[in-house]
Amino acid sequence: MQNRAGFARYRGRLALAGALVALVWAWYGSAMLAPYHEDLVYLARQHLWLVAVSMSWALVIGLVSGVLLSRPRLRRWAEPVMQLFNIGNTLPPMAVLALAMVVLGVGDHPAIVALCLTSLLPIVRSTYSGLAAVPAALTEAADGIGMTAWQRLTRVELPTALPYIVSGVRVALAINVGTAPLAFLIGASSFGELIFPGIYLNQPDALFIGAAATALVAFVLDYLVAALGRRLTPGLAA
Secondary structure, eight states, rough: HHHHHHHHHHHHHHHHHHHHHHHHHHHHOHHHHGHHHHHHHHHHHHHHHHHHHHHHHHHHHHHHHHHHHSSSGGGGGGHHHHHHHHHHHHHHHHHHHHHHHHHHHHSSHHHHHHHHHHHHHHHHHHHHHHHHHHHHHHHHHHTTTTOOHHHHHHIIIHHHHHHHHHHHHHHHHHHHHHGGGGGGTTTSSSTTHHHHHHHHHHHHHHHHHHHHHHHHHHHHHHHHHHHHHHHHOOOOOO
């Protein structure tokens, strides 16, 4: 019941966001968006490309690292290693982007690396915390019925830790989508191409459209991840 109520509240927020978008559209009319239509389509593809590639790398690195750190032999090194992953969050996003630009130049590649670094910690920490929180009785039962270490991990530990992992992915995704506009400053196309010129050139329409598009993408992707988590884990509250 709590899960259903939580998901219902989330759908209510989406409906509210849709109503606000409709209100803005009705207020400003299509005339405001018409000059930016082609830019929006192109920049949406580029923005989603940066997010998709960087989040894919962050998921692979973060999940594998979280699993490895949760193993008994490496658990004592978990916190020191977490501090290494925390570099991407300790430094300001612009500093991470600047460092990536110094090493890799300008364009999509340094932006993807920087976005991956800023998204890593929530995934690693949530994976580690979720696996560390698996009740010992479950792992002992898995060992008792003859499961291998791999079977125990994939059939018992990861499914039990999935609510933690989904929460971490949602946090990482929000950070990633919100940071991606800054990639414009190092030569990667994103909604930042509307936001920053809108600031510099005093074009409030471009600024508003870029910021609203970024917020909408963040909200929709978060909703989709929450819905997927709810489907995979019936006990997960959205």
